[in-house]
Amino acid sequence: MDIKVIKTLKAGDKLEPLTQKPISRSTLALFAGASGDHNPIHIDIDFAKSVGLDDVFAHGMLGMAYLGRFLTLFTDQKNLRSYSVRFSSITQVGAELKCSGKVTEIFEEKDEKFMKLELSATDQNNDVKLMGDAVIAI
């Protein structure tokens, strides 16, 4: 999709969803190193078991990074003014996150025009993992 396409969208319009590849243990190990979040709960099953969990789980910030990347497929990052999420539930190993977005509002502030989007990431069982929103200048 053309990166400028977002300018033509209006409230209620949806972005074309993008499904990420399943989250593997390798991805979690790489993301631990790449992101600087070395919490063993994401990479060390022995540690996870020692605190009563069955398995490691994905970094919330990995899902947020996927959703952020999804967003910047539709607009230049320089237009991004705010981006926030709530991590609704734990993302398990093997999850295939589907990133979706919907325009909720077009508004003006101080002679600048903005678009507000609602974003979500759901897994293959349709469980919501992240809910968020973003404001971009258009």
Next chain:
Amino acid sequence: MSLQVNMFDPKFVGHSFPTKTVKVEEGKLRFFSKTIGETNPIYFDKDAARKAGYRSLLVPPTYPFSLTLESESLEEKYVPVGMDLGKLLHGAQKFEYFKEICAEDTVTIDAKIIDIFQKKGGALDFLIEEQTLRNSDGDLLATLTQTFIMRH
């Protein structure tokens, strides 16, 4: 109750951490962008980034959080505040962007605990932190607000 339970200590509400400085490294940026499945050349190729109007490789939207971890790990920062890594969940994360951050930038980070509270009769323990990122000229680059939760 003889079990020892780590809780966020409310005396740290309002606590500011010492200012930290990090340099944005291009190798780390490429590693991060590759790991999250990014393919846009502005995150990998300096010429492509410059053609798109950036000084150098662009920091992706969530990478500022990693810059804050590089300046000081969660463990270093929060174990003294009562954090237990095995119980920690990231509840929410917000970024506000004021200026782009690029490879080679020097970023100073100020972090402050703005709230600590409990829900569900102490079963969930919340800590909210705000961080401010500035460049070497003192210009505001981004602010981050994060909610951490410990489940007991």
